[in-house]
Amino acid sequence: xxxxxxxxxxxxxxxxxxxxxxxxxxxxxxxxxxxxxxxxxxxxxxxxxxxxxxxxxxxxxxxxxxxxxxxxxxxxxxxxxxxxxxxxxxxxxxxxxxxxxxxxxxxxxxxxxxxxxxxxxxxxxxxxxxxxxxxxxxxxxxxxxxxxxxxxxxxxxxxxxxxxxxxxxxxxxxxxxxxxxxxxxxxxxxxxxxxxxxxxxxxxxxxxxxxxxxxxxxxxxxxxxxxxxxxxxxxxxxxxxxxxxxxxxxxxxxxxxxxxxxxxxxxxxxxxxxxxxxxxxxxxxxxxxxxxxxxxxxxxxxxxxxxxxxxxxxxxxxxxxxxxxxxxxxxxxxxxxxxxxxxxxxxxxxxxxxxxxxxxxxxxxxxxxxxxxxxxxxxxxxxxxxxxxxxxxxxxxxxxxxxxxxxxxxxxxxxxxxxxxxxxxxxxxxxxxxxxxxxxxxxxxxxxxxxxxxxxxxxxxxxxxxxxxxxxxxxxxxxxxxxxxxxxxxxxxxxxxxxxxxxxxxxxxxxxxxxxxxxxxxxxxxxxxxxxxxxxxxxxxxxxxxxxxxxxxxxxxxxxxxxxxxxxxxxxxxxxxxxxxxxxxxxxxxxxxxxxxxxxxxxxxxxxxxxxxxxxxxxxxxxxxxxxxxxxxxxxxxxxxxxxxxxxxxxxxxxxxxxxxxxxxxxxxxxxxxxxxxxxxxxxxxxxxxxxxxxxxxxxxxxxxxxxxxxxxxxxxxxxxxxxxxxxxxxxxxxxxxxxxxxxxxxxxxxxxxxxxxxxxxxxxxxxxxxxxxxxxxxxxxxxxxxxxxxxxxxxxxxxxxxxxxxxxxxxxxxxxxxxxxxxxxxxxxxxxxxxxxxxxxxxxxxxxx
Numbered sequence: 001x002x003x004x005x006x007x008x009x010x011x012x013x014x015x016x017x018x019x020x021x022x023x024x025x026x027x028x029x030x031x032x033x034x035x036x037x038x039x040x041x042x043x044x045x046x047x048x049x050x051x052x053x054x055x056x057x058x059x060x061x062x063x064x065x066x067x068x069x070x071x072x073x074x075x076x077x078x079x080x081x082x083x084x085x086x087x088x089x090x091x092x093x094x095x096x097x098x099x100x101x102x103x104x105x106x107x108x109x110x111x112x113x114x115x116x117x118x119x120x121x122x123x124x125x126x127x128x129x130x131x132x133x134x135x136x137x138x139x140x141x142x143x144x145x146x147x148x149x150x151x152x153x154x155x156x157x158x159x160x161x162x163x164x165x166x167x168x169x170x171x172x173x174x175x176x177x178x179x180x181x182x183x184x185x186x187x188x189x190x191x192x193x194x195x196x197x198x199x200x201x202x203x204x205x206x207x208x209x210x211x212x213x214x215x216x217x218x219x220x221x222x223x224x225x226x227x228x229x230x231x232x233x234x235x236x237x238x239x240x241x242x243x244x245x246x247x248x249x250x251x252x253x254x255x256x257x258x259x260x261x262x263x264x265x266x267x268x269x270x271x272x273x274x275x276x277x278x279x280x281x282x283x284x285x286x287x288x289x290x291x292x293x294x295x296x297x298x299x300x301x302x303x304x305x306x307x308x309x310x311x312x313x314x315x316x317x318x319x320x321x322x323x324x325x326x327x328x329x330x331x332x333x334x335x336x337x338x339x340x341x342x343x344x345x346x347x348x349x350x351x352x353x354x355x356x357x358x359x360x361x362x363x364x365x366x367x368x369x370x371x372x373x374x375x376x377x378x379x380x381x382x383x384x385x386x387x388x389x390x391x392x393x394x395x396x397x398x399x400x401x402x403x404x405x406x407x408x409x410x411x412x413x414x415x416x417x418x419x420x421x422x423x424x425x426x427x428x429x430x431x432x433x434x435x436x437x438x439x440x441x442x443x444x445x446x447x448x449x450x451x452x453x454x455x456x457x458x459x460x461x462x463x464x465x466x467x468x469x470x471x472x473x474x475x476x477x478x479x480x481x482x483x484x485x486x487x488x489x490x491x492x493x494x495x496x497x498x499x500x501x502x503x504x505x506x507x508x509x510x511x512x513x514x515x516x517x518x519x520x521x522x523x524x525x526x527x528x529x530x531x532x533x534x535x536x537x538x539x540x541x542x543x544x545x546x547x548x549x550x551x552x553x554x555x556x557x558x559x560x561x562x563x564x565x566x567x568x569x570x571x572x573x574x575x576x577x578x579x580x581x582x583x584x585x586x587x588x589x590x591x592x593x594x595x596x597x598x599x600x601x602x603x604x605x606x607x608x609x610x611x612x613x614x615x616x617x618x619x620x621x622x623x624x625x626x627x628x629x630x631x632x633x634x635x636x637x638x639x640x641x642x643x644x645x646x647x648x649x650x651x652x653x654x655x656x657x658x659x660x661x662x663x664x665x666x667x668x669x670x671x672x673x674x675x676x677x678x679x680x681x682x683x684x685x686x687x688x689x690x691x692x693x694x695x696x697x698x699x700x701x702x703x704x705x706x707x708x709x710x711x712x713x714x715x716x717x718x719x720x721x722x723x724x725x726x727x728x729x730x731x732x733x734x735x736x737x738x739x740x741x742x743x744x745x746x747x748x749x750x751x752x753x754x755x756x757x758x759x760x761x762x763x764x765x766x767x768x769x770x771x772x773x774x775x776x777x778x779x780x781x782x783x784x785x786x787x788x789x790x791x792x793x794x795x796x797x798x799x800x801x802x803x804x805x806x807x808x809x810x811x812x813x814x815x816x817x818x819x820x821x822x823x824x825x826x827x828x829x830x831x832x833x834x835x836x837x838x839x840x841x842x843x844x845x846x847x848x849x850x
Contacts, residue, residue: 017637018037018089018090019037019092019333019337019637019646020036020037020637020638020645021034021035021036021037021644021645022034022037022090022092022097022099022112023092023097023114023337023340023341023344024047024058024097024112024129024131025047025058025112025114025129025269026114026129026340026341026343026344027114027126027127027128027129027271027343027344028127028271028344028345028346028347029344029345029346029347029364029423030127030189030193030195030198030271030273031129031198031270032049032050032663033047033048033049033050033056033058034047034048034050034645034663035047035048035073035097036048036052036644036645044071044072044073044074044075044084045075046074046075047074047075049192049193049194050193050344050644050645050663051192051193051645051662052644052645053158053192053193054154054158054192054193055075056151056152056154056155057074057152057153057154057155057217057246057248058073058074058149058150058151058269059071059073059074059075059149059150060072060073060074060110060131060133060147060148061148061149061221062085062103062106062108062145062146062147062148063146063147063148063224063225063228064104064105064143064144064145065143065144067104069148069221069224069225070085070103070104071084072085072099072101072103072108072110073101073110085101085102085103086101086102086103087100087101088100088102088107092333092336092337093317093321094316094320094335094340095113095115095116095313095316095317095339096111096112096113096114096313096317097111097112098110098111102138105137105138105141105143106135106136106137106138106258107135107136107137108133108134108135109133109134109135109136110131110132111131111132111133111134112129112130113130113131113132113309113310113313114129114340115130115309115312115313116339116340116343116389117309117312118316118389118390121287121348121359121393122287122290122291122292123288123302123305123309124287124343124393125286125287125348126288126298126302127270127272127273127286128201128268128269128270128298129268129269130266130268130309130310131149131267131268131269132264132265132266132267132306132310133147133264133265134261134262134264134265135255135258135262136258136262137258137259141259142257142258142259143257143258144256144257144258145255145256145262146224146228146229146252146253146255147252147253147255147265148220148221148230148250148252149250149251150220150248150250150251151177151200151202151249151269152217152241152242152246152247152248152249153166153181153200153247154241154242155179155194155198155200155271156179156180156181156194156196156198156200156241157181157190157194157196158190158191158192159190159241160240160241160243161240161241161243162181162182162183162196162240162241163182163183163238163239163240164179164180164182164238164239164240164241165179165180165182166178166179166180166214166238166247166249167179168212168214168234168249169296171206171296171300173205173206173304174203174204174205174299174300174303174304175203175204175205175206175212176201176202176203176296177200177202177203177212177214177249177251178200178201178202179199179247180198180199180200181196182238184196184197184198185197187275187277187278187283187424188424188425189371189423189424193371195271195273197273198271198273199271199272199273199295200249200269200270200271201269201270201271201272201295201299202249202251202267202268202269202270203267203268203269203270203299203303204251204266204267204268204303205266205303205304209253209254209255209256210252210253211229211230211231211232211251211252212230212232212251212252213233213234213252214233214234214235214247214248214249214250215233215234215235215245216235216244216245216246216247216248217245217246217247217248217250218245218246220248220250221250224250224252228252228254229252229254230251251267266303266306268302268303268306270299270302272286272295273286273424274286274289275352275424276349276362276424277349277362277424277425277426278424278425278426279360279362279400279419280403280404280407280408280426280428282351282352283352284349284350284352284360285349285350285352286347286349286350287348287349287350287359289350290350320339320388320671320674321335324673324674327625327629327673328626328629330626330633331629331633331673333633333636333637334629334632334633334636334670335670335671335674337646337667337670338385338667338668338669338670339385339389339668339670341646341663341664341665341667341670342382342385342386342389342665342667342668342671343385343389343665343668344663344665345363345364345663345664346362346363346397346665347362347364347424348396349361359396359399360396360399360400361396361399361400362374362397362400362419362423362424362426363378363382363665364423364424371421371422371423372418372420372421373418373419373420373421373422373423373426374397374400374401375417375418376401376415376417376418376438376443377417377438377439377442377666378664378665378666379397379442379446379665380442380445381610381648381666381667381669382665382666382667382668382669383446383449383668383675384614384617384668384669384670384671384672384674385669385671385675387450387453387675387678388671388674388675388678391449391454392454392456394446394449394450394453394454395450395454395456395458395459398443398446398447398450398459399459401415401416401443402459402462402463402466404416404419404428405443405463405466406463406465406466409430409431412431413469413470413472414431414433414437414439414440414470414473415431415436415439415440415442415444415470416428416431416439417431417432417438436477437474437477437497437499437500438496438499440470440473440474440503441474441496441499441500441502441503442499442503443470443503444467444471444474444502444504444507444510445499445502445503445506445562445566447459447460447463447467447506448509448510448566449506449562449565451510451513451683452566452680452681453678453679453680454681454683455681455682455683455684456683456684457513457514457684457685457686458685460510460514460683460685460688461514461685461686461687461688462688464510464514464688465688467507467510468507468511468519470503470507471503471504471507471523471526474503474530475504475526475530477500478500478533479497479498479500479501479533479537479538480537493546493547493555493603494534494544494545494546494547494548494557495544495546495555495556495557495558495559495601497534497537497538498534498538498557498560498571499559500530501527501530501531501534501570502559502562502568502570504523504526504527504530505523505524505527505568505570506566507523507527508521508523508524508526508527509568511523513682513683514685514687514688515687516687516688527570531570535572535575539578542578542582543578543579543582544557544575544579546602546603547603552602553602554582554586554601554602555599555603556598556600556601556608556611556612556615557579557615558611558614558615558618560579560615560618561614561615561617561618561672563618564676565676566680567680576620577620580619580620580621580624583615583619583621584623586598587624587627587628588623588624593627594631594652595631595634595652596631596632596634596635596638596650597612597628597631597632597635598615598628598631598652599652605652606649606652606658607635607649607650607651607652608648608649609632609635609636609646609647609648609649609666609667609669609670610648610664610666610667610668610669611669612631612632613628613629613632613669613670613673614669614672615628616628616672617672617675617676632670635647635650644659644662644663645662645663646662646663646667647659647660647661647662647664648660648661648664648666648667649661
C-alpha cells in the first residue's frame with residue numbers, strides 16, 4: 001500500500017516537472033508545431049500542429065558504437081526499433097527548446113531554435129527553424145556517434161491520402177529535400193489548419209560526412225541501421241502521404257569518434273507559402289521575398305547564417321530571461337513560452353507587384369472551430385510582447401485594421417473587432433456593434449502605445465480622421481453598461497467601460513502629438529468627465545465592481561495596465577490602492593481561490609491566462625503579482641489537466657473540458673511586467689491634413705497613399721481655368737492677326753515650337769533630337785524645379801497638368817485659393833510668357849488696331 005502511495009506522489013511530481021508542450025517549429029500560422037509531453041512525459045510522441053488536430057512527422061535517431069539506432073524524439077513507428085532514450089530535461093527560452101537525452105554512455109543535447117530577429121524583418125519573416133545537436137560522452141571514453149533525421153509529407157495536409165511529390169537538390173554548400181502536394185489548393189487551409197499550398201523544405205549543410213535518401217520511411221531507417229549512412233537513393237514513386245511505406249526525406253550525419261564533445265550537427269526545416277494572404281482583392285507575398293528571389297536562396301542564407309543567428313538568439317534570451325528572473329524564476333518560465341507564442345501566428349507580408357515599402361502583418365488566431373484574423377482583443381493581449389520586441393511590428397499589425405476602418409466601413413463609427421474568420425483569403429465582414437466599445441477602445445490605446453514606444457507618428461497622422469471618429473463614438477457612448485459594451489465572451493463590466501475612458505484619453509494625447517491643441521483639450525476634458533462618471537458608478541467602498549448594480553461583483557480590471565504603462569494617469573491613487581488591497585484579500589488571503597488563476601469576472605467561471613498576467617503587470621502589490629504568476633504557471637505545467645498547447649482560456653478547476661484557445665498569440669501577455677519599463681518616446685511626424693477626405697487616407701493595394709491636399713488643388717483648378725481663358729483670348733487675337741498677315745502662317749504653327757531649351761541652356765535639338773510638340777498651356781515654374789526630361793524622338797503633345805503639392809506641404813485655405821493663390825498663378829503665367837518670348841518660342845501678343 002505504501003508503495004502505491006509513493007508511486008502516486010512521484011507521478012504527481014513528474015507531471016509538473018516540465019511544461020505540457022515543447023515548441024519546435026513556431027514560425028507562422030501554418031508552421032506552428034509542438035512536442036506534446038502529456039501525462040507520461042514522453043518526448044517520443046509525434047509532434048503535433050498547434051490545435052492538436054494533426055500530427056506531423058519529424059524524428060531524430062542516434063546510433064552509438066554501431067548499435068541499433070535509438071529514438072531521441074518523434075513518434076513514427078519503425079519495425080524493430082529499440083526503446084526510447086532516457087529523457088533527462090527540457091529547458092525553454094524565448095527562442096530555444098533544449099532537450100537533454102541520454103543514450104547509454106553519451107548525452108545528446110537537441111535544440112530547436114526559432115529565431116526572433118527584432119533588428120531584421122527579412123530574417124524574422126523566414127518560415128524556417130533550426131534543429132541542432134551536440135553529443136558528449138558521460139563515461140570518459142571514446143565512442144562513435146551517427147545521427148539520422150527525417151521528415152514526412154504530413155506537414156502538407158491533414159488528408160493523408162493526398163498525393164505528395166518531392167525532389168532533391170544539391171548546391172555548392174547545401175543539400176535540399178523539397179516536397180509538395182500533387183494538387184495544391186492555392187491560398188487554402190484545410191479543416192485542421194494545414195496550408196495546402198505549402199512547400200516543405202528540409203536542408204543540411206553539404207559535407208563528406210552527410211548522406212541523404214528520399215523514399216520509404218522504413219527503408220531509409222533500415223539503410224541507416226545497417227550501414228550507418230544513406231545511399232542517396234531517390235524514390236520517384238509519388239504516392240499518398242502515408243501510402244505504401246510513408247515517403248520520408250532523410251539525412252544521416254557521421255559525427256565520428258567522440259571523446260568529449262562533438263561538433264554541432266545542424267539542419268533547417270521550412271514550410272513556405274507564396275502568396276501568403278489575399279486581402280482586399282490583392283495578393284500579398286512573404287516579406288522575405290523583398291530581398292530573396294527564391295526559396296533556395298533564402299534557405300541558403302538561413303542555414304549558412306546559423307552561427308550568427310544562434311549568437312543573436314542567445315543574446316536576446318539572456319536579455320529577456322535575466323529581466324524576468326529579477327522578478328521570479330516562475331515568471332521567467334512564462335516569458336520563455338509566451339514570447340514565441342506571441343509571434344507564432346503572424347504573417348509579415350509585402351505587396352505583390354510594383355508597390356514598395358508596403359508592409360502589413362496579419363495574425364491568424366487559433367480557435368477550436370474558427371480562425372479569427374487579426375482579432376483586436378487578441379492583439380491587445382499580445383501587445384506587451386510586441387512592444388517589447390519591436391514596436392514597428394505592432395504597427396504593421398494595426399495597419400490593415402486601420403485601413404479597413406477607413407475604406408471598407410467609412411460610415412461605421414466604431415472599430416472592427418477583427419478582419420473576419422477566413423484565412424488566408426480574408427473576407428472582411430461588417431463589424432458587430434456588440435463588441436464596439438472593446439474594439440474601439442483597444443484600437444485607440446494600441447495606436448497610441450505603438451506611437452509612444454516606437455516614436456513614429458505615421459499612423460497618428462495618416463489615420464487621424466478615423467481615430468477622431470472612433471473617439472467621438474466612445475464619448476457619445478459614455479460609461480453606461482449598454483449595447484456595445486461587451487467583450488468576446490459577452491461579458492459587460494466596468495473594465496470595458498474603463499477601456500472607453502482610456503481610449504478617449506489616448507485620443508487627447510494623439511491630438512497633442514500632432515499639434516492639434518483644440519482637439520487635445522476637447523478629448524482631455526471628455527476623458528476627465530468620463531472617468532468621474534465611471535468612478536461614481538464603478539468604485540464602491542473598497543474595490544471596483546464589475547456590475548454597477550451589484551456591489552459584491554468584481555473581476556480583473558486589467559485595463560489599468562495600459563493606464564500605468566503609458567503613464568496616462570487617468571485612474572487615481574485612491575482607486576489603485578483600494579483595488580490592490582482588494583485583490584490581496586481575494587487572491588492571496590483567500591484559501592479557497594482556484595489554483596490555476598482568477599476568473600475573468602464573478603459573472604463567468606473561465607480563467608484567462610493573458611488577463612491574469614496583464615493584471616499582474618498592473619498591480620503594485622508584489623504578493624498579488626506573484627500569486628497570479630504562480631497560478632498561471634501551474635496551468636502551463638499541469639500535464640494531464642490540459643487538452644492542448646498552453647490554453648489561453650480554461651476552467652479554474654483541474655478539469656480540461658473547457659480548455660480553449662490553444663497556442664494563442666494572446667500569451668504574449670506573459671511579457672506584461674517587462675513592458676512596464678519600456679522607454680516612451682515623443683512621436684514624431686507631420687501634422688495630419690484636416691481637409692482630407694478620410695476615404696483617401698490609405699491604399700490597401702500598395703502602401704500608404706499620399707494625402708491629397710484639397711486647398712492647393714482648388715487653387716490650382718481656379719488658376720488653371722484663368723490661364724486657359726487668357727490663353728484662348730491670346731489665341732483668338734493671334735488667329736485674327738493671321739488672317740490679316742498670311743506670312744505668319746509659314747512662320748509658326750501655334751501648337752508647334754522648336755525643341756525647348758534645357759535648364760543647362762543646351763537645347764534638346766543640339767543633343768541630337770529632332771523635334772518636339774509641346775503644349776503652350778503654361779506650367780507653374782519653381783526655381784528648384786528638376787531638369788526637364790528629354791522629349792521622345794517622335795513629335796508628341798505633352799499636356800502639362802497643374803502640380804499637386806506633396807503631402808508635407810501645408811494645406812491652403814479656400815481664401816488663399818481664391819485670393820493670393822490666383823494672383824500668384826497669374827503672375828507665374830506672365831513670367832512664363834516673358835521667358836518663352838525671350839527664347840524665341842512664342843510670338844508676342846498681337847493687338848488689332850482700331
